[in-house]
Amino acid sequence: MLLLERPVPRVALLTLNRPAARNALSLALLEALQSAVEALGRDDDVSAIVLAAAGPVFSSGHDLKELTAHRADTDAGLAFFTETMTRCAATMQAIIACPKPVIAAVQGTATAAGCQLVATCDLAVAAENAHFATPGVNIGLFCSTPMVALSRNVSRKTAMEMLLLGEMITAEQAAAHGLVNRVVPQGQALEHALAMAEKIAAKSPLTVSIGKRAFYEQAQMPLAEAYAYTADVMVRNMLARDAEEGIGAFLGKRKPEWKGC
Incomplete structure (x- = not known):
């Protein structure tokens, strides 16, 4: 579900590992991600963290199948929905609170809470084939929590356009809007993110x-x-x-x- 590696000295690599589910952020994955980030924040042998994903999709956002399954609960899903959204908010805040810089390496698409995750990271490197969107409006579930991170990265007009139209933007557009730092050739996002992490790890x-x-x-x-x-x-x-x-x-x-x- 979440892989932890130490590919180079003082750099931790966290990989979302639910490729068959398009790396959807299930409650369990959010819990694992928060726990890992907090632990690495306390690890004196780690100076920077890279967040990547297995498969062609960085993250499709919340696990809609999991959320839908809980509509059958006696409270129509209220408790589970609340727990999931609260956990998501806590996970994003854990990334901000982490004393170690967190760098997203984005290959493929990052949508909804997946886009929120990219926006929350301190730095982001995107492959030229990457795409980003907050498409909740298209399915009747406005991307309200992704809006928090998105609106703190891009201009208000850009954020509102992404939120209200729910359309994909390219990696180049994401860079122009300030959502990502760099756009690199396809297949090289992780390599470039690790290089950035190594440079940071060489500092105090x-x-x-x-x-x-x-x-x-x-x-x-x-x-x-x-x-x-x-x-x-x-x-x-x-x-x-x-x-x-x-x-x-x-x-x-x-x-x-x-x-x-």
């Missing part, structure tokens, strides 16, 4: 963690509050051993030795 893990948290915190603040907050972050960062080492190495024209403190 403390500094990266400080920066990731500060980015999401300040993004929700008014301008003056954001500057006051980030000034304090930089002061505390400056007092860290890795900052002293990094600046000293730069001035001394040598390679820094990070300790993560």
Whole structure:
């Protein structure tokens, strides 16, 4: 269901492994993904995480067959629907809260909650054949939770167009709109995502963690509050051993030795 590998030093690779179900985000898969991200966030041997998927589809979103099966429950599915959507929200927030950058490697399509997952990751690399959509409106289930991540990545007009029309956009369009960082040749998304992860892993893990948290915190603040907050972050960062080492190495024209403190 979810594979964990360590393909290169200090980089963890998580692979959604339900290709026969188009990597639909079942409740069990969401639970596994949240648990894995939280565990890797605590792992001192990991500095970056790559999220990929087996098969031709990155993720089709929520498992509609699973959701539909619970309509037969005595409450018409209310409890299960609530549990699933709550878990999905918690999983996405776990990715944001994870002190390690999470990079999506997208091969194929990412729709609905699958598109939400890509938008939630800190970085995303898409193969040129990848496509993205929030098509819930087409089946009577508006992509309300995917809207949260989508609207924090692309402009309001672009988000509303994707949400209201439910049409696929290409990888190139996704990059132009800011949904993904890079578009690479077909079959090379994972390779490029791992290369990005390796570059991040070569930096101070403390500094990266400080920066990731500060980015999401300040993004929700008014301008003056954001500057006051980030000034304090930089002061505390400056007092860290890795900052002293990094600046000293730069001035001394040598390679820094990070300790993560």
